[in-house]
Amino acid sequence: MLSELPRYEAYRVPYQSKMGVLSVLQYIQETLDSSLAFRGECKGGRCGTCGVMVNGKQALACLEPIKDGSTIEPLLGFPILKDLVVNRDYVDERIASIGDLALRRVDHRARVLSKPKLEQWHEVSKCINCLLCVSACPEALADWQRFAGASFFVRLSGADLDSRCRVQVAQKEGVYKCVPWFKCEKVCPAHIQIVAHAFHPLRAEIAKETDIWKRGIARRIRYYFEIPDYTSWFSQRVFKISLKLLGALHCRGRRIVRIKAGEPVFGRYEGGRNDGRNND
Ligand code: SF4
Numbered sequence: 677m678l679s680e681l682p683r684y685e686a687y688r689v690p691y692q693s694k695m696g697v698l699s700v701l702q703y704i705q706e707t708l709d710s711s712l713a714f715r716g717e718c719k720g721g722r723c724g725t726c727g728v729m730v731n732g733k734q735a736l737a738c739l740e741p742i743k744d745g746s747t748i749e750p751l752l753g754f755p756i757l758k759d760l761v762v763n764r765d766y767v768d769e770r771i772a773s774i775g776d777l778a779l780r781r782v783d784h785r786a787r788v789l790s791k792p793k794l795e796q797w798h799e800v801s802k803c804i805n806c807l808l809c810v811s812a813c814p815e816a817l818a819d820w821q822r823f824a825g826a827s828f829f830v831r832l833s834g835a836d837l838d839s840r841c842r843v844q845v846a847q848k849e850g851v852y853k854c855v856p857w858f859k860c861e862k863v864c865p866a867h868i869q870i871v872a873h874a875f876h877p878l879r880a881e882i883a884k885e886t887d888i889w890k891r892g893i894a895r896r897i898r899y900y901f902e903i904p905d906y907t908s909w910f911s912q913r914v915f916k917i918s919l920k921l922l923g924a925l926h927c928r929g930r931r932i933v934r935i936k937a938g939e940p941v942f943g944r945y946e947g948g949r950n951d952g953r954n955n956d
């Protein structure tokens with residue numbers, strides 16, 4: 677229907693000093709057009725609901741000052757529900773799923789955070805879930821089904837989860853798809869260093885978790901069958917026995933190869949028909 681196609685409306689608003697985009701929208705709604713729809717709750721950059729495009733750039737309406745002739749549009753990359761209100765469900769539902777993962781934790785012992793980990797946690801906990809970073813990211817806009825976007829990974833890196841859970845989810849949601857363009861950091865109102873404090877720690881955790889030779893085969897077995905940590909003694913034993921078995925098989929293999937090659941070996945084959953000296 678023609679009436680449902682996106683269109684621009686022009687409004688004339690009396691300017692007051694230090695006026696922000698959200699104040700302008702409120703003025704329009706109260707005075708000029710009561711049907712105008714937009715989001716905005718805290719008016720102080722805390723709730724993360726008022727993200728819009730101002731002159732083609734992602735911004736929080738409550739923090740962005742208005743300029744003469746400004747154009748305000750809904751947040752890029754999200755389906756429009758009405759006017760400036762977009763549907764955030766595809767990101768919000770993914771972020772909500774992180775809470776469910778916390779219930780799957782196997783190891784409930786208290787942990788002491790190291791200083792770098794504490795600093796990283798401090799940084800990512802500043803996120804207000806405004807989704808400006810998702811809207812500014814070319815990778816998320818190109819394929820949001822395979823890349824959950826920066827806000828998701830910020831939340832994931834700060835969540836209190838089992839390492840193996842976090843690693844699994846990070847890989848599934850496309851942590852390696854971040855290039856990085858750093859466009860997310862440029863628009864983030866909380867000034868979070870997203871790449872350094874979310875993507876890099878997650879990738880380091882994946883490398884640590886999947887380093888099979890350093891962590892041992894037994895740990896992999898625990899990982900797949902979700903056996904808690906108190907089996908570490910048993911796992912180490914299984915790992916050592918597996919290594920001994922592998923070593924024994926390796927020796928046996930070498931012996932067979934040598935016999936086939938016709939070289940002299942110790943024991944019952946010495947001087948036999950494979951010994952070159954008996955062929956005269
Ligand atoms: S990381 Fe920054 S831009 Fe992204 S949702 Fe959090 S506060 Fe908003």
Ligand code: FES
Binds near residue numbers: 721738
């Ligand atoms: S109104 Fe809450 S962040 Fe803008």
